[in-house]
Amino acid sequence: MRRPEESAAQAVPKATVALRRMVPADLEPVMAVERRAFKHPWSEELFRRELEHEWSTILVAEKPGPCIVGFIIYWSVHDELHILNVATEPAERRQGIARCLLTECVARGRTKGAALATLEVRKSNVAAIKLYETFGFRSVGIRPNYYADEGEDAIVMLMDL
Template sequence: MRRLRDDGTPDKGKGFLIRQMTVDDMPAVMALEKASFKNPWSTELLGRELQHDWSTILLVEEPLPEGGVALLGLAIFWIVHDEVHVLNVATAPVHRRRGVARTVMEEVLRRGVARRCSLATLEVRRGNESALNLYRSLGFRPVGIRPNYYVDEGEDAIVMVLDF
């Protein structure tokens, strides 16, 4: 995990900025979803996640030389009781292999530890080797399979768990 600064906030690391999504971010987030997935989340679904107290959507951004920021990735997760449940992690295709997903996942896990969670769970496509490798490197272990979880593609999900 990334080190915390003295004031308790995470270091930016790699020049990435992490912040919570707002309604104003919806167009950029929808563009990222559409670029990242065959079956992206809908505006309605994302909007509902923004309204739940237990749900958080973190955005990973990078300052642009000409000013402003570029949206590189995101993570959507719930903290319910003592569990972090990761629902979605996306990285813009042009920014993959730069540590974006690792950076946002480390922040998700840091927030779970700060809230005294005892475990983190997620589902990942059986065929998504890069995601499986990332999650394994963060300490997640496979504990089961959800057959045909991704119905549109007929792909199974591997259920993974990390004990804090």
């Protein structure tokens, strides 16, 4: 039987994007996407730190131009893939960009021997929850008041790879 994210990945993307690892020179366009995507964006300093961690990967999605229209940040530790952040430029949404990024992240995780993927998502973030569910992530718990900014609960989601 096909895994859910394989059928998601096989859907014809409406947008053609190239995926590659983020480099320090991408900081400005990535921060622009981050600021437009989140009410409480990460700081530049946090992105810089992620670029330095050996266990952390940031993949960017680029449209011809070139123009960065999305990114995903994940950690690869032992047999676990932990997804920290994924975002698509507001004007470029519902074109399959986050799906492409997540598909690539999961594929790279499997290649590295990851057996499990985990993430936390705001309880109110319907779009992200739907995206993760199409990949086969399931809710396994709640972290109350996880997001300090607004005291919102996080849903913990997990997927066997």
